[in-house]
Amino acid sequence: MGKPVELREDIFKGTEAAVELLGYEKPFKAQVELKGRITKDMIEEISRIKKEPEWMTRLRLKSLEFFYKLPMPKWVTGIESIDLEELILYVKPEVEMVKDWDDLPRDIKEYYDKLGLPEIEKKLLAGLTTVFESETIYARVKKHLEEKGVIVLPLEIAITKYPDFIKEYFLKIFPFTEHKFAALHGALWSGGVFVYVPPGVKVREPIESFFLIGRSAEGQFEHSLIITGEGAEVTWIEGCSAPRLSKYSFHDGMVEAYAHKNSFIKIVTLQNWSKDVINLNNKRGIAEDNARLDWVEGSIGSKMTYVYPSTILKGDYSSTRNTVIQLAKGPVLKDTGSKAIHVGRMTKSKIINKSISADGGINVYRGIIRIVRGAKNAISNVECEAMIFDSRSRAHTYPHNQVDEITATVSHEARTGRLSDVQLFYLQSRGLEEDEAKSLIVLGFLDEIMIELPFEYVNILSKVMQLEFKKLGGYG
Amino acid sequence: MGLEVLNLTVRVKDKVVLRNVSLNVDYGTIHVVMGPNGSGKSSLAYTILGREGYEVLEGDIRLDGESILNLETHERALRGIFLGMQDPPAIPGVKLSTLIIASMNKRIGVSDLTKISDPRIVKTIHKVASEIGLPMELLQREVNVGFSGGERKRSELFQAIVLEPKIAILDEPDSGLDIDGIRKVASYIDSLRSKGRAVLLITHYARMLHFVKPDIVTVLIGGEVVARGGPELVFEVEELGYETIRKKYKGD
Numbered sequence: 001m002g003k004p005v006e007l008r009e010d011i012f013k014g015t016e017a018a019v020e021l022l023g024y025e026k027p028f029k030a031q032v033e034l035k036g037r038i039t040k041d042m043i044e045e046i047s048r049i050k051k052e053p054e055w056m057t058r059l060r061l062k063s064l065e066f067f068y069k070l071p072m073p074k075w076v077t078g079i080e081s082i083d084l085e086e087l088i089l090y091v092k093p094e095v096e097m098v099k100d101w102d103d104l105p106r107d108i109k110e111y112y113d114k115l116g117l118p119e120i121e122k123k124l125l126a127g128l129t130t131v132f133e134s135e136t137i138y139a140r141v142k143k144h145l146e147e148k149g150v151i152v153l154p155l156e157i158a159i160t161k162y163p164d165f166i167k168e169y170f171l172k173i174f175p176f177t178e179h180k181f182a183a184l185h186g187a188l189w190s191g192g193v194f195v196y197v198p199p200g201v202k203v204r205e206p207i208e209s210f211f212l213i214g215r216s217a218e219g220q221f222e223h224s225l226i227i228t229g230e231g232a233e234v235t236w237i238e239g240c241s242a243p244r245l246s247k248y249s250f251h252d253g254m255v256e257a258y259a260h261k262n263s264f265i266k267i268v269t270l271q272n273w274s275k276d277v278i279n280l281n282n283k284r285g286i287a288e289d290n291a292r293l294d295w296v297e298g299s300i301g302s303k304m305t306y307v308y309p310s311t312i313l314k315g316d317y318s319s320t321r322n323t324v325i326q327l328a329k330g331p332v333l334k335d336t337g338s339k340a341i342h343v344g345r346m347t348k349s350k351i352i353n354k355s356i357s358a359d360g361g362i363n364v365y366r367g368i369i370r371i372v373r374g375a376k377n378a379i380s381n382v383e384c385e386a387m388i389f390d391s392r393s394r395a396h397t398y399p400h401n402q403v404d405e406i407t408a409t410v411s412h413e414a415r416t417g418r419l420s421d422v423q424l425f426y427l428q429s430r431g432l433e434e435d436e437a438k439s440l441i442v443l444g445f446l447d448e449i450m451i452e453l454p455f456e457y458v459n460i461l462s463k464v465m466q467l468e469f470k471k472l473g474g475y476g
Numbered sequence: 477m478g479l480e481v482l483n484l485t486v487r488v489k490d491k492v493v494l495r496n497v498s499l500n501v502d503y504g505t506i507h508v509v510m511g512p513n514g515s516g517k518s519s520l521a522y523t524i525l526g527r528e529g530y531e532v533l534e535g536d537i538r539l540d541g542e543s544i545l546n547l548e549t550h551e552r553a554l555r556g557i558f559l560g561m562q563d564p565p566a567i568p569g570v571k572l573s574t575l576i577i578a579s580m581n582k583r584i585g586v587s588d589l590t591k592i593s594d595p596r597i598v599k600t601i602h603k604v605a606s607e608i609g610l611p612m613e614l615l616q617r618e619v620n621v622g623f624s625g626g627e628r629k630r631s632e633l634f635q636a637i638v639l640e641p642k643i644a645i646l647d648e649p650d651s652g653l654d655i656d657g658i659r660k661v662a663s664y665i666d667s668l669r670s671k672g673r674a675v676l677l678i679t680h681y682a683r684m685l686h687f688v689k690p691d692i693v694t695v696l697i698g699g700e701v702v703a704r705g706g707p708e709l710v711f712e713v714e715e716l717g718y719e720t721i722r723k724k725y726k727g728d
Contacts, residue, residue, distance in 0.1 A: 387569070422565045425527050428549035429559050430579040430635070436550075436589060440578055443590060444569025444618065462590050 017467035018274040018301050021114050022243035025215055026107055032092040037085050043187055046090050050156055053163060063176040063186025070180040075366065076306060082278060087219040087250055089188055091133035099140050108132060111212060115241060116460065124454050126205040127152035131191035131222050132212050145203060151196040152207055155223055158194035169225055173256040174284040182282050185221050185252050192222035195236055199229035206235040213277060216247035224255045228263035235266040245276040257285030259293045266294040268452060272464060273302040275332065280306045289315030296452045299326040299334055300464060310339035313347035323352045323448050328361025329468060337366035342378040351382040354445045357393035365397045373404040384414040387445060389438060439469035477540050478502040478674040479643045484535035486523050493519040494699045501643060501674040506665065508677045508685065511696035512718045517678045518562060521645050525549050525559050554583060556642030560632035560649055567619040572631060575619050576601060579639055604638045608664060625652035633664060644668055645676040650684040662687030682714040697722050
């Protein structure tokens with residue numbers, strides 16, 4: 001591929017929606033801040049502050065060992081220049097976890113108000129947790145779901161309440177041994193949510209978790225674990241944002257999902273970090289017999305993003321639909337790719353990747369379809385569509401198929417289009433300015449995601465995209 | 477009042493495509509520009525809309541007496557000039573309904589372009605679509621993506637009506653249509669005139685002009701105006717052909 005985006009390049013100067021919404025970073029008081037070389041002592045201190053059981057401390061230390069042992073993965077370009085010792089790796093804000101918005105300090109609550117979260121929660125969410133810096137500061141689930149045994153808890157609390165249960169899944173779906181940043185995550189994880197839907201319970205409204213990075217030079221390592229019992233159903237929405245930061249921050253989160261027999265999980269991510277966040281998110285799920293695990297990702301913000309939502313189709317008749325829409329506008333790199341590993345018979349995967357590259361942005365699709373021997377009659381279909389707005393911008397596609405089963409059907413379609421002068425003229429002749437014309441095209445691309453979202457989110461996303469393409473100015 | 481093109485000379489790259497062209501399109505009239513392929517008809521339309529690459533060397537374009545040469549394309553559109561293109565491009569990602577709603581919102585100053593700001597907009601869209609026989613299903617499809625030639629023409633005409641421009645420039649709105657299609661298009665163009673709009677109708681063939689009677693006819697050949705007259709000029713062109721017309725009026 002071409003030259004990667006320079007990390008040290010000047011901070012993005014264009015309009016960006018995250019900053020339009022959240023403004024600039026404001027210093028918040030922290031009770032605890034840890035930075036410097038990541039040592040055994042540091043990890044033990046995090047564990048001590050969190051009052052964790054010993055098994056978790058051991059797991060963290062084991063992860064740390066691997067972090068130092070594992071090489072830098074080849075697929076990252078740019079991350080190696082982050083100086084982890086410069087980052088504050090754990091920030092416990094001076095806030096206690098609350099169940100009422102009004103109990104939050106005003107400045108912090110203001111962020112959530114600007115994002116419209118309290119309103120959305122009231123109207124349409126079954127449950128909501130919010131992570132600020134390294135800790136969960138708000139968690140609530142609606143009563144009728146609590147009564148049915150639905151659990152929505154900060155992962156830290158879940159660990160002490162249901163240790164044996166959590167142990168079976170935590171860092172087992174996505175082992176920390178897999179790559180250097182998974183190991184780093186295992187050592188430093190903090191904040192995140194545990195969602196459990198018991199067998200037969202179908203949660204109709206989505207459950208949301210919102211992650212906010214409030215300061216520069218911070219590392220956020222939240223971990224979320226979503227599990228459905230047999231025949232259960234849930235949609236989990238994860239939102240991410242940050243105000244304009246004065247220096248880069250680093251996000252190395254993880255999502256693990258487990259869909260038991262006949263159950264359905266849909267995970268929707270709306271990533272709108274400001275353009276000073278380097279975003280790596282490790283996402284993997286397992287689907288048992290006849291279960292379905294869907295990923296939907298709207299990747300709008302961040303400076304660099306590395307996300308590869310993956311599903312292991314373990315059970316017969318299990319399926320996945322994986323939709324990623326990515327926008328790289330300005331000096332931005334989006335390296336994403338969906339993965340499906342077919343193990344069970346009659347398994348199905350459908351992957352849709354759409355990208356828009358503008359103002360020098362680079363999009364990379366790096367997908368994997370693996371069909372192991374014995375995954376009889378597995379079907380996989382991949383569709384990639386890239387839209388490039390100008391000659392400075394790029395899109396690359398690296399699909400990789402490994403098919404060891406003769407009865408499998410695998411197909412891949414890829415299309416790349418450039419916005420032509422005549423297309424732009426046509427839209428302008430309808431009264432639209434250049435940036436408005438572009439934002440309409442982008443919104444059209446996002447349609448695949450819009451149909452997965454409740455109406456309120458569609459409105460927000462539409463507003464966010466129009467802000468993204470507003471004329472330059474105001475910053476820098 | 478209306479649209480005035482005054483002594484316009486236009487260059488695209490290093491080729492002069494229009495030379496000293498003048499014409500008026502008054503409100504409540506239909507001005508037809510006829511000419512063979514490559515005569516500069518579409519260039520005239522593009523220049524009126526300020527398309528990039530169409531460099532005005534001399535002359536002026538005025539809307540209601542005011543020069544619009546310094547305005548950008550979208551500003552000209554917002555002042556009420558509409559161009560129905562001969563071969564409109566496909567716009568993947570943008571639904572026809574979205575385009576129209578955005579376009580209407582822009583006109584009335586609604587900042588969220590995708591929002592349906594007034595339920596009457598939807599009503600109008602549906603009413604006009606059913607009037608001109610545009611399948612509703614087309615509204616939900618991406619603009620011109622997979623549209624047949626006829627569907628493209630219908631969609632352009634549909635926009636020309638629904639967006640209520642002051643000046644409607646229609647570039648070959650009849651090409652690719654059958655006789656019934658042409659008859660319909662002609663009657664809508666006629667209705668634009670009776671609503672007091674100014675229509676600049678660009679066409680290669682005279683056949684459409686059997687159904688709609690123009691007020692003024694200008695023949696454009698090689699980027700120059702070679703003849704101007706009333707509706708009778710249409711039949712002369714039809715009878716003699718462009719080559720003879722050129723010889724007759726230009727005398728060479």
